[in-house]
Amino acid sequence: MFDHLAIALGYVLTPHSFLVLFLGTAAGLVIGALPGLSSTMGVALAIPLTFGMDPKTGLILLGAIYCSSVYGGSITAILLRTPGTDASIATTFDGFPMTQQGLGGKAIGISTTASFIGGIISTVALLLIAPLLAKIALKFGPPEYFLVAIFGLSIIISVSSNSYLNGLISGVFGLLIATVGMDSFTGYPRFIFNSDSLLDGIPILPALIGLFSLSQAIKIAISQESSIVKKDVSFSDRVLPTLADMSRTWVTMIRSSVIGTIVGIMPGAGTSIASFISYNEARRASKEPESFGKGNPEGVAASEAANNAVTGGSLVPALTLGIPGNAVTAVFIGGLTIHGLIPGPNLFIKYADITYTLILSLFLANIMFFVIGIAFAKYFVKVIKTPTRILAPVICVLSVIGSFAIRNNLFDVGLLFGFGILGYLMERYDFSPAPIVLALILGPMAEAELRRSLILFHGSFVPFFQRPLSLAIIVLIVLSVLFPLYKEIKKSRIRKSG
Amino acid sequence: MKKRDFLIAVVLIIFSAAAIIAAQEYPQESRVMPNVYSALLIILSMFLIKRSLKNNEAEKETGEHAPYRKFFMVTASILLYIILVRFLGFYSSTLIFMLSFMFMMKAAKTITVIIISLSTTGLIYTFFDLMLHIPIPRGLLF
Numbered sequence: 001m002f003d004h005l006a007i008a009l010g011y012v013l014t015p016h017s018f019l020v021l022f023l024g025t026a027a028g029l030v031i032g033a034l035p036g037l038s039s040t041m042g043v044a045l046a047i048p049l050t051f052g053m054d055p056k057t058g059l060i061l062l063g064a065i066y067c068s069s070v071y072g073g074s075i076t077a078i079l080l081r082t083p084g085t086d087a088s089i090a091t092t093f094d095g096f097p098m099t100q101q102g103l104g105g106k107a108i109g110i111s112t113t114a115s116f117i118g119g120i121i122s123t124v125a126l127l128l129i130a131p132l133l134a135k136i137a138l139k140f141g142p143p144e145y146f147l148v149a150i151f152g153l154s155i156i157i158s159v160s161s162n163s164y165l166n167g168l169i170s171g172v173f174g175l176l177i178a179t180v181g182m183d184s185f186t187g188y189p190r191f192i193f194n195s196d197s198l199l200d201g202i203p204i205l206p207a208l209i210g211l212f213s214l215s216q217a218i219k220i221a222i223s224q225e226s227s228i229v230k231k232d233v234s235f236s237d238r239v240l241p242t243l244a245d246m247s248r249t250w251v252t253m254i255r256s257s258v259i260g261t262i263v264g265i266m267p268g269a270g271t272s273i274a275s276f277i278s279y280n281e282a283r284r285a286s287k288e289p290e291s292f293g294k295g296n297p298e299g300v301a302a303s304e305a306a307n308n309a310v311t312g313g314s315l316v317p318a319l320t321l322g323i324p325g326n327a328v329t330a331v332f333i334g335g336l337t338i339h340g341l342i343p344g345p346n347l348f349i350k351y352a353d354i355t356y357t358l359i360l361s362l363f364l365a366n367i368m369f370f371v372i373g374i375a376f377a378k379y380f381v382k383v384i385k386t387p388t389r390i391l392a393p394v395i396c397v398l399s400v401i402g403s404f405a406i407r408n409n410l411f412d413v414g415l416l417f418g419f420g421i422l423g424y425l426m427e428r429y430d431f432s433p434a435p436i437v438l439a440l441i442l443g444p445m446a447e448a449e450l451r452r453s454l455i456l457f458h459g460s461f462v463p464f465f466q467r468p469l470s471l472a473i474i475v476l477i478v479l480s481v482l483f484p485l486y487k488e489i490k491k492s493r494i495r496k497s498g
Numbered sequence: 499m500k501k502r503d504f505l506i507a508v509v510l511i512i513f514s515a516a517a518i519i520a521a522q523e524y525p526q527e528s529r530v531m532p533n534v535y536s537a538l539l540i541i542l543s544m545f546l547i548k549r550s551l552k553n554n555e556a557e558k559e560t561g562e563h564a565p566y567r568k569f570f571m572v573t574a575s576i577l578l579y580i581i582l583v584r585f586l587g588f589y590s591s592t593l594i595f596m597l598s599f600m601f602m603m604k605a606a607k608t609i610t611v612i613i614i615s616l617s618t619t620g621l622i623y624t625f626f627d628l629m630l631h632i633p634i635p636r637g638l639l640f
Binding site for chain 1: 506
């Protein structure tokens with residue numbers, strides 16, 4: 001590991017890499033801070049740019065955007081009570097009251113520091129856990145990969161939506177359209193409507209850019225507001241946290257970072273869930289829980305440390321098993337595959353120098369947004385006022401160029417359009433588009449590995465329960481399906497009795 | 499709200515049924531999974547119909563008007579843009595799209611609209627074409 005890290009360090013510490021890192025961080029900050037533009041959109045729109053770069057540089061760019069956009073959401077959450085991304089919803093609880101008390105700068109300072117600590121701790125976890133998991137994954141055969149894909153699907157569907165049924169429908173719909181393309185076992189083309197462009201299945205990136213970028217462009221173009229952010233955004237107090245602030249919040253930051261990392265590793269739960277859980281934990285652990293929601297800096301620290309801690313954690317299953325835990329890592333996997341890097345143990349063996357460059361650049365990205373956040377937060381808030389009617393066409397143009405560039409294929413631009421409208425309608429009618437993307441990645445994997453296993457076992461399902469690793473994953477699946485059901489039943493009981 | 503859940507379910511059932519019919523000619527092995535997914539989707543849609551019927555009276559329409567006209571205008575202009583790209587090429591269509599889209603939306607002052615359209619196109623040319631050599635759709639014009 002250390003020799004790979006040394007090689008990676010030599011690569012990352014070049015002016016060229018630093019420039020990419022800086023640009024990615026700055027872009028991520030703005031994208032994160034602007035309500036309506038998500039981390040997923042930022043990473044998805046940047047992927048076409050990476051075609052022209054070597055894989056290492058490309059991954060540095062994507063990593064930087066991921067980390068800083070999750071942090072960027074806190075700026076608008078604190079100053080305007082409008083979270084820039086879902087990740088920062090819990091940050092508004094105490095961040096905005098602090099702004100009202102004239103402590104906006106202090107709140108941003110705390111959030112910047114917490115995000116930084118969360119990001120660093122989770123990157124350390126990624127560095128330590130991922131190679132171990134990759135080693136275990138080396139022992140995986142088709143049945144294990146099949147079950148891991150099912151595990152990813154089950155947990156994703158159960159938590160990604162407000163309603164269990166809506167999440168399931170999105171997921172199964174995604175699975176069905178994931179069968180489009182040539183069946184790799186029989187060579188028979190399925191649902192391709194005589195189009196050669198569909199032989200390889202529905203290309204993931206145009207679908208993704210449509211569901212997460214173009215749909216948002218349509219949404220903000222239609223919305224009545226001329227600018228997402230209307231009020232004046234500014235603050236005047238000091239940003240850099242004092243020692244007193246730090247001694248008050250560091251325990252919360254560390255605890256929330258650990259929570260965020262663990263939540264990140266679990267497929268399905270994302271940044272917003274992590275920040276809610278650790279916000280509640282911080283309140284429970286506090287000596288004065290009643291001060292939460294009224295401008296307690298610990299609340300800001302808890303939410304922001306946790307959501308940034310998800311970044312490193314979520315890359316653990318993505319890099320080692322190819323299981324995307326959330327929409328951003330699904331995009332990440334898309335970005336890796338484009339460069340011929342198939343997620344799996346090989347990333348830590350054959351392509352180790354590339355993988356460690358990515359991990360190392362995550363450290364630097366966290367440092368970079370910390371420095372930029374503390375020093376320039378005052379100026380970044382000005383960009384937030386960009387009128388949406390200018391943003392919308394720019395996002396459209398970038399979506400078109402991005403989906404074309406992947407295969408030099410105008411057919412993909414048509415797909416982009418279809419998925420853009422689908423994404424817009426789904427969001428409007430309370431169906432989350434995330435399960436579709438995850439199903440597009442996991443569906444083909446699940447089918448292929450299942451059929452491979454059945455050939456291996458001569459059509460019998462019994463061996464699935466006889467292999468220790470696959471049995472362990474089956475237990476995980478059962479738990480992940482039962483737990484949300486149990487919660488749902490409990491909720492409806494409370495509703496009935498109350 | 500609940501009426502549209504009902505409609506969504508009906509659309510999904512028709513969609514899945516069509517998938518099952520289309521898959522009939524596939525070899526046995528290739529059609530198993532699509533059929534399983536389609537059947538699942540039909541069952542789930544039934545649950546959605548059940549839910550939509552149950553909540554029918556409880557939830558009144560919120561009176562929020564769906565912006566159909568705007569939705570149609572926005573999506574139609576994006577579609578036109580994509581068709582233009584195919585014939586004229588990326589850069590000229592992008593310029594036309596951005597100018598007309600922002601004028602249509604009354605996004606900013608005329609001069610600002612022109613500057614933004616030109617600079618976006620120029621920046622994309624610089625980054626994608628000159629610096630990173632990423633393929634860009636070409637057509638009759640630039």
